[in-house]
Amino acid sequence: MKHQQLTPFPAGFLWGASTSAYQVEGAWNEGGKGPSVIDKARFSDSITDFTVTSDHYHRFQQDVALFAELGLKTYRFSIAWSRLFPQGSGELNAEGAAFYQRLIDELRKHDIEPLVTLYHFDLPWALQEKGGWSDPATIDAFEHFAKTAFELYGDRVNYWLTINEQNMMILKGEILGTLPPGSADPQKMLYQQNHHMMLAQAKAMIACHQMLPQAKIGPAPNISSIYPSSPRPEDVLAANNFSSIRNWLYLDLACYGRYNAVAWSYMAEKGYLPTITDAEMAILRAGKPDFIAFNYYASATVGAGLPADSGEDAPRQLVDQQLAGMDESVYVGTENRYLKKNQFNWYIDPVGFRITAREIYDRYHLPLIVTENGLGAFDELEAGNKIYDDYRIAYLKEHIQQLQLAISDGVDLFGYCPWSAIDLVSTHQGIRKRYGFIYVNRDEHDLKDLARFKKKSFAWYQRVIRSNGQNLDSAVEY
Numbered sequence: 001m002k003h004q005q006l007t008p009f010p011a012g013f014l015w016g017a018s019t020s021a022y023q024v025e026g027a028w029n030e031g032g033k034g035p036s037v038i039d040k041a042r043f044s045d046s047i048t049d050f051t052v053t054s055d056h057y058h059r060f061q062q063d064v065a066l067f068a069e070l071g072l073k074t075y076r077f078s079i080a081w082s083r084l085f086p087q088g089s090g091e092l093n094a095e096g097a098a099f100y101q102r103l104i105d106e107l108r109k110h111d112i113e114p115l116v117t118l119y120h121f122d123l124p125w126a127l128q129e130k131g132g133w134s135d136p137a138t139i140d141a142f143e144h145f146a147k148t149a150f151e152l153y154g155d156r157v158n159y160w161l162t163i164n165e166q167n168m169m170i171l172k173g174e175i176l177g178t179l180p181p182g183s184a185d186p187q188k189m190l191y192q193q194n195h196h197m198m199l200a201q202a203k204a205m206i207a208c209h210q211m212l213p214q215a216k217i218g219p220a221p222n223i224s225s226i227y228p229s230s231p232r233p234e235d236v237l238a239a240n241n242f243s244s245i246r247n248w249l250y251l252d253l254a255c256y257g258r259y260n261a262v263a264w265s266y267m268a269e270k271g272y273l274p275t276i277t278d279a280e281m282a283i284l285r286a287g288k289p290d291f292i293a294f295n296y297y298a299s300a301t302v303g304a305g306l307p308a309d310s311g312e313d314a315p316r317q318l319v320d321q322q323l324a325g326m327d328e329s330v331y332v333g334t335e336n337r338y339l340k341k342n343q344f345n346w347y348i349d350p351v352g353f354r355i356t357a358r359e360i361y362d363r364y365h366l367p368l369i370v371t372e373n374g375l376g377a378f379d380e381l382e383a384g385n386k387i388y389d390d391y392r393i394a395y396l397k398e399h400i401q402q403l404q405l406a407i408s409d410g411v412d413l414f415g416y417c418p419w420s421a422i423d424l425v426s427t428h429q430g431i432r433k434r435y436g437f438i439y440v441n442r443d444e445h446d447l448k449d450l451a452r453f454k455k456k457s458f459a460w461y462q463r464v465i466r467s468n469g470q471n472l473d474s475a476v477e478y
């Protein structure tokens, strides 16, 4: 659809930026914090660990001042569960609780609305040792953790996110470090874990509405449109299968409290069905989100994996959290020759952003906020501590343009938080895969001075925010 006139970004639109605790804070064992699954995960020796990351724990005041200078209306961050509860449950760690008090106060001081993720991949290790999400006790631990956060910070936090990218934890847990490698019977176990996380999320949403009537809460999955590799009906069906398994399973449960039929039949066929009870389904129906937050990096393309018969079959692709992967009889991830790629082989698909926003809104009719979108790249620090990240500006500009088109299509969108506010450590590709508006002066194994430098994209996004998304011109003084 071509619009003669575009609808402007609404007044009060939440221009923001995002981070997560384990990727930005560092101080992994300070202030009484307990270890998380990430602290125990094994990643490649060629990349850094998560012990120091961007040292935000010690430098948050400086960072928030920079966020204020950038003009952020909101800042999305996560609470490290094991900072509040080193054992995952039990006694509250007052020092950990105080850290987030200070951070929230600092944000409020600068008129930045905190957007708080309760859980972003970093399950406390003590819970993992007892079975993690396979153990129903983890549901109670999460509910208690969420209620504690509502009690501690609810007077100053209006927007809450439950679980970051639950769908990626289920589909790509070994890559993200959230699932111990080589877990026995992982698929069946994972869909049981998924059910438990859904219950935990529903309980947190119920508690939030009871305890904080003025606050709003929603899930934060990674949602992307799935394209068929060709117009062949079997490929379209494969795309439909994958969309149910990757996207709608999670949002149908969160928004409607029911299992998506195609995803359910997939789990039945494969022997992955979780054990569920009527009482649990009643909880899922009772826990309703006020909005949907979604992370979007790129679309995915899949086919049926049939032998080529028309020359239209695209080559199969490698697996990564952002690439489809395959389940031979259901869908096979393929390359998409119409899209460019970034330095890490992730597709760049701004139009897919608009399609994804429309698909979600059409399906659920809830307000949307984008909680991640961005470009990982090998930025270079140049003379005068300058970083000319024009490629990031180009990526963000094209995506914001598509967001405005989605708004013009009728999508109710109230915020945009690119990944990431400041450089941080990628899930499995180190610190040199940078996303931030602010450069952090360190390398994989050399911490240097961890100084902060504004990138060119900082100056650009600052102007975007000031103009409420009207001025996206790439040329900017820097």
Ligand code: BG6
Pocket (backbone or CB within 6 Å): 020, 023, 164, 165, 168, 222, 295, 321, 372, 376, 419, 425, 426, 427, 428, 429, 433
């Ligand atoms: C999302 C996560 O999967 O993508 C973030 O919520 C992550 O934690 C981001 O950092 C980018 O992925 P990566 O692997 O490049 O860090």
